[in-house]
Amino acid sequence: MKINYGAVLRTFIAILGSLIIILPLLLIVLGSLKSPAEAAKLDLSLPSKWMWSNYKTVFVEGRLLNGFKNSVLVTVSTVALTVGAGSMCAFFLSRRLGRWVSYLFIFFFAGMIAPPSMIPSIKLMQSLHISGEYIGLILFLAALYLPLTIFIMSGFVKTLPRELDEAATIDGAGSFYTFFRVIFPLLKPSIATVTVFISIYAWNDFANTLYIISDSSKWTLPFSVYNFVSQYGTEWQFVFADLLSVMLPMLVVYLFLQRYIIEGMTAGSVKG
């Protein structure tokens, strides 16, 4: 029997690579269940006593439920707003003819490259009285993710035949009905793609939230870690438990939807 040395070597390299990814995560998992003295060693040993109570402390002290609730609120609203406004805009931009329409497309496209101007944004939100409010954060994140959304979705709209719109119009449907009842349902695959990456970006956002939200009761889940580390910096078992609790929702979603997430994020960036 012939052994394929190449395949063995490749598998070995892949295993080595995976270890580099997995070990830091394993460190967090094990560390979160250790006693203070053991956790302070920062090593990969198994805990001598499994301290599940660390999680209880973190849940109460880190106000994780509050953070979770806020994160869900911000993420869901951002996705809904971006997909809603973005799909309408994408439909218009890839259907309507005219030179100004293509300029408008470039105008949106520019938003994918240039970094936002944070300090003037805060000033604007203050004068609109939405600074420090969820609505300010959600609108800001939506503005940030709209360009990529429009880019991906207009690529998809182009694959739908124009005859659909014409048929609907001839049958007496208004533009509102044509878009929401005929076109929107057909956009499902691109809606899935866009939802995947906006959810991940919005859920993980820290920088923008740091600028915009100052009230600690409104902080999203990543802020729990930020707050916790500055408060309990050296009580490693709690830091570990908090890090894992913050990662967990994402990891669970990834476990079940990994194929769609990888495809969604890849499509998102290939077309971006």
Added chain:
Amino acid sequence: MLHRRMYPLWLIVPALAIYAIMYVFPTLSGFYYSLTDWSPYKDTIKFVGFDQFKELLSTKPMYTAMKHTVIYAVIVTVLQNGLGVILALLMNTTIGGRNFFRSVFFLPCILSALVVGYMFTIVLHPSGILNQFLDGIGLSSITKDWIGDPKLALYSITGVAVWQWAGSSMALYLAGLQGISKDMIEAAVIDGTTYFQRLRFVVMPILAPVVTISVLLSMIGSMKTFELIYTTTGGGPAGATEVMNTFIFKQFGAGLYAYGTAANVVLFLSVTIVSLLLVKLMKRGETAV
């Protein structure tokens, strides 16, 4: 007439309003504010021309932040894409548990940069698992204080960024590789080419557009980096890892609004220019291969 009735203007109103008000307006007003003495401690905003820029360009902090941003972005872009291609080529061969490995390599991309930052402050801690591992294999001589040493910190953090994002480049390149038809590869094999010849003359020309996108994405992304630096070093030790976005955040915290906004304008222009140059350069590269 029917055309306008089918695609009426109200369709773009919500997106245009959000984008114009929350993104475009602050950017444009930022250009104006960068020419003033705006600060939260003053009642009026006075126009001062290019004073803020003069100050920015005549003192060292911004140059240092810009230098670090460029070093960071170039290293991350090169390593992330290099590793991405290698992993994608590896995943594109017959290998057991391919889907498992692909999922594992991609996993860090879904984590918050904040969480990754804190995780690696622990891993790279002087008594953390990296040094424990080096001790274990008898390399105690190269154990370092990875993020506490000003000479090393920036490079250590590029390593963390590569850890997080190599999987995303891999996924991109893998999608590109899977678009290459088997017939082409087989034809090249029959023609008696070696593996590296096939890589150079069959795979590379097809993969070139993907390289452009992937390089562009990692370049833009790493020039805007903030969370990873903020959580691991906060720009320290002694400013050794200060990048543009942490620099801007510090000016914001210190109430130097106009100064910070001017720095933001510099970042804005740099990112735009780098992207345009890169697109041009890569397009030329695409036709050359």
